[in-house]
Amino acid sequence: MVERAIEKYGAPVYVRHEIVHNRHVVEGLEAQGAVFVEELSEIEDSSRPVIFSAHGVPKAVPADAESRGMFYLDATCPLVSKVHVEANRHFDEGRHILMIGHEGHPEVEGTLGQLPDGAITLVETVEDAQRVTPPEPDKLAYVTQTTLSLDDTVEIVNALTRRFPAIRGPHKNDICYATTNRQAAVKAIAEGCDMMFVVGAPNSSNSVRLVEVAEKAGCPKAQLVQKSGDVDWTALEAAVADKIAPFCIGLTAGASAPESLVQGLIDEARKRFTVQVEEVTVSSEDVIFKLPRALIA
Numbered sequence: 671m672v673e674r675a676i677e678k679y680g681a682p683v684y685v686r687h688e689i690v691h692n693r694h695v696v697e698g699l700e701a702q703g704a705v706f707v708e709e710l711s712e713i714e715d716s717s718r719p720v721i722f723s724a725h726g727v728p729k730a731v732p733a734d735a736e737s738r739g740m741f742y743l744d745a746t747c748p749l750v751s752k753v754h755v756e757a758n759r760h761f762d763e764g765r766h767i768l769m770i771g772h773e774g775h776p777e778v779e780g781t782l783g784q785l786p787d788g789a790i791t792l793v794e795t796v797e798d799a800q801r802v803t804p805p806e807p808d809k810l811a812y813v814t815q816t817t818l819s820l821d822d823t824v825e826i827v828n829a830l831t832r833r834f835p836a837i838r839g840p841h842k843n844d845i846c847y848a849t850t851n852r853q854a855a856v857k858a859i860a861e862g863c864d865m866m867f868v869v870g871a872p873n874s875s876n877s878v879r880l881v882e883v884a885e886k887a888g889c890p891k892a893q894l895v896q897k898s899g900d901v902d903w904t905a906l907e908a909a910v911a912d913k914i915a916p917f918c919i920g921l922t923a924g925a926s927a928p929e930s931l932v933q934g935l936i937d938e939a940r941k942r943f944t945v946q947v948e949e950v951t952v953s954s955e956d957v958i959f960k961l962p963r964a965l966i967a
Contacts, residue, residue, distance in 0.1 A: 672704050674961060675721060675965060676703045679719050681702070681703025683718065683719050683720075684704075684713050684719065684720040685707070685720070685722075686727065688873075689723050690926035691874035691924075692870070692871050692874065692924070692926045692928070694931055716739060719741050719743060721742070721745050722745055723776065724747045724926075725777040725780055726750040726776070727746070727780045728782070728783020728784065729784055730783060732744070749847075750780070752844070753814070754784045756813050756840050757769075757784050758784060760811035760813075761789055764809055765809045765811040766805055766810055767790045767810075768793050768830065769782065769790050769812070770826050770827070771792060771814060777817065778815055796826055796829045798826075810838065811837060811839070812827065816849065817875040817876035818849070819879040819882060821853075821886070846876070849876045849879070851953045851955060852876070852922055853880065855952045855953075856920070857883060857887045858950055858952050859950050860883075860885075862918055863884075863918045864913065864918050865889065865909070866891070867892075867893055867895050867935065868881050869921070869924065870923055870927050871927075877924030878894065880922055884920065884922075897935070898935040898938040906942075910943060
């Protein structure tokens with residue numbers, strides 16, 4: 671959407687918050703003419719298009735854009751929009767909502783901002799679930815951030831349902847298919863790996879979760895790296911030299927990490943080692959999201 675907007679409307683095109691949590695992607699878009707801001711008040715030329723990030727925004731943000739006479743495009747991921755719709759439906763039906771997610775994450779802020787203050791209570795951990803005191807325990811529902819660890823989320827949901835048997839959940843799991851597929855792939859290879867690299871940004875929730883999933887699934891060491899240059903190749907060479915049998919490195923990436931970064935890490939490994947690549951596939955993704963009408967013509 672950002673690339674198409676620059677192509678259609680010219681530069682600059684403003685983007686509220688990082689379009690996705692990956693500096694390689696953001697810097698590439700900046701080079702094309704995108705300007706990233708945290709608030710609409712930072713935009714110097716209100717006649718230029720502004721795009722809302724994939725994480726979603728509170729309802730107050732589009733309202734602010736309209737009051738400023740801005741032309742905006744909403745790049746909220748449809749899977750995040752689904753959570754917004756669910757939250758509004760539960761609110762309309764008189765339920766208090768518990769949101770499972772991480773405080774301060776832009777997706778969580780966007781969902782909390784869909785409803786009046788106090789309508790949603792954030793639950794981050796099992797401990798939170800065990801002590802939360804909603805206003806009407808018999809009229810509850812829950813939604814989740816889309817980029818969480820599936821296993822951790824199940825534990826929190828189980829804690830909530832034990833305390834509040836009548837709590838309503840989503841018709842379909844809120845966690846993004848790209849997140850669950852990657853976590854399943856990591857679980858499939860973790861025990862057989864001597865270590866694992868997850869290519870992704872430190873502020874990418876789904877990337878950080880992949881590191882946690884790898885270690886919980888039996889990988890001795892998992893590390894988040896943004897690019898091949900973040901790898902301590904000297905330490906890796908020493909670890910490989912210490913092992914008589916072939917050294918197995920697991921490699922995966924966060925949902926917003928470009929394939930070029932993954933291939934770049936493999937290319938750097940080939941400069942130092944004899945590398946044999948084995949791809950492990952647990953599922954195939956064929957979901958396509960349509961562009962908004964304003965960018966199709």
